[in-house]
Amino acid sequence: MAKPSTASSAWHKALMTIRELGGIIRTTDAIQAGIHPRTLYQLRDSGELEVLSRGVYRLTAQGDISDPDLVTVATRVPQAIICLVSALAFHEITTQIPHAVSIALAKGSETPRLDYPPLSVYRFSEAALKEGVETHQIDGISVKVYCPEKTLADCFKFRNKLGMDIVLEALKLYKARKKFNLGELIRYAKVCRVEKVMRPYLEATL
Structure with missing residues (x-):
């Protein structure tokens, strides 16, 4: 899925926020941080985020998790x-x-x-x-x-x-x-x- 140009700032802000939180975020924490669920889904579909469990996302760029x-x-x-x-x-x-x-x-x-x-x-x-x-x-x-x-x-x-x-x-x-x-x-x-x-x-x- 290509990154929509109108969403680039929202993507950048979301990725920065998730990095600051250690690279893993729950949907509830994302919403509290001002990240719209739609942005999470777009980042997931683009491959920027992977789903660890329902409602838990992780930056794909961080590589494999040890446990x-x-x-x-x-x-x-x-x-x-x-x-x-x-x-x-x-x-x-x-x-x-x-x-x-x-x-x-x-x-x-x-x-x-x-x-x-x-x-x-x-x-x-x-x-x-x-x-x-x-x-x-x-x-x-x-x-x-x-x-x-x-x-x-x-x-x-x-x-x-x-x-x-x-x-x-x-x-x-x-x-x-x-x-x-x-x-x-x-x-x-x-x-x-x-x-x-x-x-x-x-x-x-x-």
């Missing part, structure tokens, strides 16, 4: 925290390939409606939700992920859903690839109320 699924989730569901197997994969302490993005949300919060990527939603208590959260920059987007120690405690808490083989492999890889922090592991085990379950496995790794 498009996490970027999309962080953009569409900013309150979500990457957890469990997805967090294990982020920290490189699992051989599992997540088939959905695992996210933690507060109990009672609305379930996100996302066409892609698929989500596995876990509900955390207020105390467990806020502990151990790290913020990482992925392609200019802030992504909240639980730290390795909190992730392991969460995995023990949800061991019946994940399977102990995944949990124990993660603990083994954590010891091999990360600085083993027994104090933090115990602290998060207490937060997640799995200290009695975790202690024998932690002591066996010492």
Whole structure:
């Protein structure tokens, strides 16, 4: 689709705004920034923008995204925290390939409606939700992920859903690839109320 001459200023303004916002924008944020939806569609049709998910656009010129699924989730569901197997994969302490993005949300919060990527939603208590959260920059987007120690405690808490083989492999890889922090592991085990379950496995790794 050729760029309409009458829209050139709107295109230029929109592209500049999207670049200033890190190269990724939601339709709602675009409208708030003064970009007409029609301009987004024209930029999409011209190849200037690509669609990451419904209502989420990204500048094509920025090249490939290192982790498009996490970027999309962080953009569409900013309150979500990457957890469990997805967090294990982020920290490189699992051989599992997540088939959905695992996210933690507060109990009672609305379930996100996302066409892609698929989500596995876990509900955390207020105390467990806020502990151990790290913020990482992925392609200019802030992504909240639980730290390795909190992730392991969460995995023990949800061991019946994940399977102990995944949990124990993660603990083994954590010891091999990360600085083993027994104090933090115990602290998060207490937060997640799995200290009695975790202690024998932690002591066996010492």
